[in-house]
Amino acid sequence: MDFLFVGIGLAMLVAGGEVLVRGGVGLAQRLGLPSAVIGATVLGFGTSTPELVTSLRAAFDGAPGIAIGNVVGSNIANILLILGCAALISPMALRGVAPVSDVIGLLLATAAGVLILLLGEAGRLAGALLLMGLVAYLWVVLRTDRPAPAEGDLPVEAARMPLWRGFALALVGIAVLVFGASLLVGGATRIAQELGVSEAVIGLTLVAVGTSLPELATSVVAALRGQGAMSLGNILGSNIFNVAGILGLTALSHPLVVPPDIGLVDGGVLAVSALVLVGLIALGRIGRGAALALLAGYAGYIGWLAASA
16 A cells, blocks of 8 residues: 555656646746746746655655655756666757856755765755755846747646636645655655665655656656757756755755765765766767666666665
């Protein structure tokens, strides 16, 4: 039954995130926000709402391993697994498509995440500083000229959506996310207890990959369309928001102690994966060989987690 609850919870997180993004985009457009702003905020961070709700729920349920492991594991999976899958489907030309602010934001967010793992805790002060960093990043993003998202990248009929419908969809999406996160965290915690596996390992793997399904779907669809820039932007925005927004808000709401099962190796993989992505951006291309290397790196990391569990 717990595996069923986890499956239902994951499905509700994906569905709730999609509904919330549709409603949010509809509201933003009806309120007259520019499409470039919508692309940089609502769409960029909307796919990370499952991680946000899951980590908050886990923190208040006394499961810091799932709360922190979800953020760390999602960022690792976004680069090694999701970007690897997308580039394997369609090699990406990346020269000139990633703003410098996004690359710097990724490096700073990753450094902050690794520092928290080394310090062993994330209190309210750390959470406040992370959220201030997110506000600074958004300020830079909104002041930077960016190409507007293509019409096909926005949810269907968002521009013609009545204001009441956008508001209703946003509320429904939030409700589905909250209930789905409750099922997922509860089921994952009981599975960890029954199998004798730590909550941290479950958070780094099952929960992290599950809550990253919206990013996976977005990146794979973008790759099939030949839109490598969209895949990359989705990954960069999600990884920045995961640390600065999700970990920041979670720590501010409920201070976290990093469990001993999340340590130097996880922080090292988090840092190396970000540096590898920056290197690939500098090279201007992710071919199928690099994609296979990313996937092999993720397989090796999961293998290490399984062996050390």
